[in-house]
């Protein structure tokens with residue numbers, strides 16, 4: 001009520017001014033809201049897109065990377081590209097697809113060195129410590145090694161061979177007399193470079209590098225492994241525990 | 254009367270009086286500078302001669318000179334990331350440069366969107382498109398604030414996803430062609446929706462440079478304003494025509510220098526003025542040419558003052 005009487009008293013010019021100002025503010029607000037919705041929508045990274053080495057965790061990366069492409073220029077292997085406006089990683093941000101061109105893990109890490117904003121963290125000085133993603137055998141029923149053949153290609157190309165991928169020997173249940181050499185990835189050593197995915201001989205790779213958040217689990221903070229605590233402490237944590245003899249199911253008393 | 258104003262093509266009289274080069278000098282120099290800056294970036298990917306790397310968001314020239322766009326870094330700060338020294342040094346160099354050489358000089362001499370919006374404005378004049386949707390001048394400040402709010406709310410350098418300035422550079426240098434859709438939209442917006450809509454009222458990159466322009470040294474002066482015969486050619490070509498009147502008319506004791514940060518220092522008014530009223534100078538230049546005896550009133554050259562505000 002009070003509002004309307006006040007409006008009535010205003011001159012038409014003044015009312016027009018207020019209306020125009022409100023319209024402008026509303027327009028700018030709508031503009032900002034639309035942009036925010038668009039930006040929020042493109043915050044998630046597709047599962048086959050990997051960030052360059054040293055990239056901050058995705059949310060921080062999106063606040064830091066100015067989409068300048070200097071890392072793309074620095075990469076001697078043309079691994080990195082900038083995302084286009086169409087679907088994919090946030091427009092303009094650098095990424096690579098392992099199956100196309102993997103990261104060659106340059107020792108001097110030129111991409112990180114050139115980043116002007118810190119979106120690629122300069123505290124990464126040893127490329128072996130990079131965590132661009134983590135390799136996973138996504139297809140156990142097509143991986144040749146798991147069929148009992150000796151392909152071994154992913155194992156052999158891995159720059160961190162015998163640490164990031166090992167071949168674990170098990171019994172071949174199908175033939176009954178051969179061995180299976182299963183490629184097993186160890187996330188604590190895998191840099192996510194993508195060379196294994198790139199070189200998998202199958203048309204659809206059986207090993208793929210996935211973003212850490214998707215493929216790597218995390219131990220709960222409160223969880224303690226008794227055997228590790230014991231090793232750290234150098235002694236039994238609960239003294240005087242009786243170690244009962246283990247009984248195998250088929251063992252006859 | 255409207256028909257006669259439209260029949261007059263801005264710049265033709267200056268061309269007839271002073272020759273083609275004088276009437277197009279700054280326009281041509283600007284196009285050459287815009288292409289030249291792009292060429293510094295393109296020579297690497299095209300010919301293997303690496304001069305400038307990166308884009309207009311952030312770049313590195315001769316592997317030594319870092320340059321960073323101020324508004325891009327402002328967004329990063331709004332998104333709560335404190336950039337590394339290289340990016341901040343780049344902003345300091347860019348801001349320092351434009352504090353001397355005219356703030357929105359970036360817009361008129363470097364930005365790749367400028368030829369696009371200039372083309373839209375030129376087509377508007379030639380086709381006689383109505384002024385269209387009128388936007389208030391403050392719009393640009395509110396849009397810039399809204400964009401910073403969006404960056405803060407999403408924690409991302411949000412504008413860089415749709416910023417046509419860097420989208421053109423990314424398309425030319427990194428082949429991300431889908432981004433050019435935004436540039437087409439900007440062109441259509443300027444052509445059919447609002448005159449000088451994008452650069453004059455929306456683009457927050459230009460707004461940041463307009464802020465720098467409020468204090469910059471390089472300016473255009475209407476030093477010869479006494480000679481002005483109200484042909485209105487300068488108002489017709491100026492992308493920010495509201496900046497001219499105070500300096501040209503000198504009402505309320507206004508000096509001859511175009512002081513508004515909105516002026517892009519494009520020099521088009523210098524080009525098209527048949528009376529050579531305008532000149533580049535510095536902010537503190539108060540010189541005004543002595544008045545000449547008024548020319549005989551040319552028929553049909555009355556001063557429709559209302560048009561100046563158009």
Ligand code: SF4
Nearest residue numbers: 075103104105106111
């Ligand atoms: S470490 Fe080397 S190969 Fe890998 S992305 Fe960086 S520059 Fe390219």
Ligand code: SF4
Nearest residue numbers: 065066068069071115
């Ligand atoms: S160099 Fe840094 S800021 Fe530039 S695109 Fe690469 S990650 Fe982003």
Ligand code: SF4
Nearest residue numbers: 158190191193194196
């Ligand atoms: S991604 Fe593959 S090749 Fe690269 S380190 Fe990990 S397991 Fe090895």
Ligand code: SF4
Nearest residue numbers: 360364366452456459
């Ligand atoms: S206002 Fe924006 S788009 Fe227009 S010329 Fe300036 S920076 Fe470029």
